[in-house]
Amino acid sequence: xxxxxxxxxxxxxxxxxxxxxxxxxxxxxxxxxxxxxxxxxxxxxxxxxxxxxxxxxxxxxxxxxxxxxxxxxxxxxxxxxxxxxxxxxxxxxxxxxxxxxxxxxxxxxxxxxxxxxxxxxxxxxxxxxxxxxxxxxxxxxxxxxxxxxxxxxxxxxxxxxxxxxxxxxxxxxxxxxxxxxxxxxxxxxxxxxxxxxxxxxxxxxxxxxxxxxxxxxxxxxxxxxxxxxxxxxxxxxxxxxxxxxxxxxxxxxxxxxxxxxxxxxxxxxxxxxxxxxxxxxxxxxxxxxxxxxxxxxxxxxxxxxxxxxxxxxxxxxxxxxxxxxxxxxxxxxxxxxxxxxxxxxxxxxxxxxxxxxxxxxxxxxxxxxxxxxxxxxxx
Ligand SMILES: *Cc1c(COP(=O)(O)O)cnc(C)c1O
Numbered sequence: 001x002x003x004x005x006x007x008x009x010x011x012x013x014x015x016x017x018x019x020x021x022x023x024x025x026x027x028x029x030x031x032x033x034x035x036x037x038x039x040x041x042x043x044x045x046x047x048x049x050x051x052x053x054x055x056x057x058x059x060x061x062x063x064x065x066x067x068x069x070x071x072x073x074x075x076x077x078x079x080x081x082x083x084x085x086x087x088x089x090x091x092x093x094x095x096x097x098x099x100x101x102x103x104x105x106x107x108x109x110x111x112x113x114x115x116x117x118x119x120x121x122x123x124x125x126x127x128x129x130x131x132x133x134x135x136x137x138x139x140x141x142x143x144x145x146x147x148x149x150x151x152x153x154x155x156x157x158x159x160x161x162x163x164x165x166x167x168x169x170x171x172x173x174x175x176x177x178x179x180x181x182x183x184x185x186x187x188x189x190x191x192x193x194x195x196x197x198x199x200x201x202x203x204x205x206x207x208x209x210x211x212x213x214x215x216x217x218x219x220x221x222x223x224x225x226x227x228x229x230x231x232x233x234x235x236x237x238x239x240x241x242x243x244x245x246x247x248x249x250x251x252x253x254x255x256x257x258x259x260x261x262x263x264x265x266x267x268x269x270x271x272x273x274x275x276x277x278x279x280x281x282x283x284x285x286x287x288x289x290x291x292x293x294x295x296x297x298x299x300x301x302x303x304x305x306x307x308x309x310x311x312x313x314x315x316x317x318x319x320x321x322x323x324x325x326x327x328x329x330x331x332x333x334x335x336x337x338x339x340x341x342x343x344x345x346x347x348x349x350x351x352x353x354x355x356x357x358x359x360x361x362x363x364x365x366x367x368x369x370x371x372x373x374x375x376x377x378x379x
Pocket of ligand 1: 189
């Protein structure tokens with residue numbers, strides 16, 4: 001029996017260019033978490049995003065951790081985190097000893113609700129809490145409303161970390177994702193826009209912030225032959241071999257963006273006439289379309305997001321609900337929150353569709369046929 005090949009949500013998109021990069025790094029003899037590929041990768045990403053400094057790390061989570069440490073987060077402080085995010089955003093706050101407090105999102109984009117964040121800052125200050133930072137997540141590759149958010153945080157004197165893990169290549173009013181706030185974070189995990197199979201980057205215009213993070217990322221080792229350490233550090237650097245993989249991916253970013261955006265347009269057309277179905281953040285001209293998420297109102301559509309998910313799963317096509325909000329996670333039971341219900345609704349109604357740049361025409365046709373079949377059976 002011929003097995004149907006499974007279609008994944010956002011598989012790595014690697015080929016000859018990546019193979020050549022890895023081989024070049026191996027043959028150069030720089031097989032360690034430093035070397036010329038790492039330096040070049042940092043320069044190239046910084047240039048692409050339009051920031052002065054970059055630090056290549058072994059995960060986006062490590063970049064979030066170091067960003068918060070460099071901004072002084074620690075015990076006795078709170079970090080404002082969107083409840084709709086991947087757990088890494090909140091965990092990074094916990095690693096520093098600070099306490100995450102969760103704020104709800106804008107239902108149209110899934111990004112942090114700026115008005116609610118303003119109210120939360122106000123409430124926390126009145127309760128005498130010290131706010132180390134606010135982390136904003138560019139959900140599924142669409143930037144948050146940075147004009148409003150950065151204005152708010154400047155006035156309130158709250159440092160901002162932009163979690164752009166999903167947003168490489170996206171932009172907001174002409175400025176690239178990763179360049180907003182005091183520090184930006186990228187992820188190069190296997191399912192992100194570009195991959196180093198695992199990796200991340202910390203970005204900032206502030207040399208001192210990056211220097212501090214660089215020190216912490218290398219076991220806080222002082223330059224001395226006998227290995228001198230003045231505080232607790234981490235082993236967080238990206239390897240030279242993987243940086244070469246990242247450089248090859250970065251060179252293909254525009255093509256990969258193009259493919260994801262075309263998929264988004266394709267899905268938007270497919271669902272355009274379907275009542276009760278909307279594409280999340282549709283109409284964001286700067287979105288990188290990392291994942292295309294549809295939001296299904298079961299009353300109007302007559303079916304649930306999960307029904308389509310089950311139908312596609314039976315056809316060996318992977319889909320996923322949007323992130324389960326942090327305030328619903330057992331890990332964060334009892335955490336402080338300011339909620340509107342928007343994240344919970346998106347969790348119930350959202351479905352991420354196969355969105356990878358490596359999807360072939362044949363795979364896209366299979367997904368299209370399966371969705372069309374479902375819609376035909378649910379008029
Ligand atoms: C992927 C992701 C991260 C973590 O990145 P890793 O490289 O997997 O550690 C952080 N935040 C968000 C929003 C992500 O999607």
